[in-house]
Amino acid sequence: MIGLQRRLILFTSIILVLNGIILLLLHLLLSVTSWPLWLDSLIYSLFTLLLILLSLVMVMNTTKKVSKAVNLLSRKITALSHGQRNIFFNHSRTYELQEIARAAEVLQYELLSKEKERRRWTQDITHDLRTPITAIKSQLQAVRDGIFFLDKDRYDLLFRELGIVEKMVQDFALLSRIESPEMILHQQWLLSRRVVSNLLSRFTAQALERNIQLQQNGVEFYFKADEGLLTRAVSNLIQNAFQHCSDGGTIEVTLYIRKNQILFSVKNPGTIPEEDLPLIFQRLYRGEKSRTTSGSGLGLTIAKSIAQLHRGDIQAKNSPDGYTIFEMVINMEF
Numbered sequence: 027m028i029g030l031q032r033r034l035i036l037f038t039s040i041i042l043v044l045n046g047i048i049l050l051l052l053h054l055l056l057s058v059t060s061w062p063l064w065l066d067s068l069i070y071s072l073f074t075l076l077l078i079l080l081s082l083v084m085v086m087n088t089t090k091k092v093s094k095a096v097n098l099l100s101r102k103i104t105a106l107s108h109g110q111r112n113i114f115f116n117h118s119r120t121y122e123l124q125e126i127a128r129a130a131e132v133l134q135y136e137l138l139s140k141e142k143e144r145r146r147w148t149q150d151i152t153h154d155l156r157t158p159i160t161a162i163k164s165q166l167q168a169v170r171d172g173i174f175f176l177d178k179d180r181y182d183l184l185f186r187e188l189g190i191v192e193k194m195v196q197d198f199a200l201l202s203r204i205e206s207p208e209m210i211l212h213q214q215w216l217l218s219r220r221v222v223s224n225l226l227s228r229f230t231a232q233a234l235e236r237n238i239q240l241q242q243n244g245v246e247f248y249f250k251a252d253e254g255l256l257t258r259a260v261s262n263l264i265q266n267a268f269q270h271c272s273d274g275g276t277i278e279v280t281l282y283i284r285k286n287q288i289l290f291s292v293k294n295p296g297t298i299p300e301e302d303l304p305l306i307f308q309r310l311y312r313g314e315k316s317r318t319t320s321g322s323g324l325g326l327t328i329a330k331s332i333a334q335l336h337r338g339d340i341q342a343k344n345s346p347d348g349y350t351i352f353e354m355v356i357n358m359e360f
Contacts, residue, residue, distance in 0.1 A: 241277065
């Protein structure tokens with residue numbers, strides 16, 4: 027595989043060498059003849075002109091091939107930009123064109139993946155919003171028809187369903203903002219123990235109601251992060267732990283340092299089915315235990331996006347002693 031510039035240089039060098047060899051042979055041939063000087067000059071001129079024409083033909087032929095490959099590649103990329111998919115990109119022997127073709131193939135694959143994900147997400151959003159909206163509509167229709175009375179219990183039910191819709195819309199908006207290219211982190215210095223204490227204080231009432239122990243672990247240190255987003259991410263992990271922790275259990279939240287990484291660990295009793303582990307961070311995915319909850323199905327997706335925004339990631343695993351561990355890693359200064 028040769029680059030276009032090297033190909034042209036090599037091609038030009040070959041033509042010049044061939045022309046030199048032919049002219050040298052012609053000079054040797056004419057030197058042993060007794061032709062007049064003007065005839066020798068004429069023959070030199072004719073051969074030189076012939077070699078120039080031959081060189082132009084060869085250059086035009088090479089340029090035509092390259093131009094044809096460029097035009098074909100350009101038409102396919104244009105078709106890709108107009109929405110056509112499953113395009114086969116020919117791999118040229120020219121390095122630059124082959125690199126462009128490979129980049130176009132990668133772009134096509136990414137577009138197909140994103141479009142498939144967008145269609146699935148749209149379908150999931152429609153399905154998840156339809157359930158509470160249908161419930162609200164049916165309740166209001168029953169009240170209008172005199173089947174139900176609009177008492178306090180009915181108000182509470184309607185507000186609960188509206189709360190589900192509101193939570194989903196808010197989570198959709200937050201996830202869209204986090205995944206936007208314009209998203210900017212507002213980092214500040216944070217004290218590890220204070221961050222964990224503030225997080226756990228949000229869940230004190232919920233823990234008391236269900237007799238769940240909240241345990242804080244880790245060492246004290248300073249680190250840099252976006253406090254608002256980081257709080258939201260770890261809160262989502264803790265809330266997920268509450269959904270899977272039985273009453274009377276213990277939820278452990280640990281913040282510690284490993285090399286140049288900062289790690290949040292949330293541990294709770296119970297395990298996640300192995301077939302669910304690769305899927306739990308997908309948008310709107312819910313395992314069997316989460317289908318009856320009022321969450322939006324975006325909590326873990328939002329947490330993972332926030333971790334990635336901090337140049338990190340989140341992983342979930344089951345421990346041999348029957349616990350679920352979510353570990354969020356961020357690569358930041360401390």
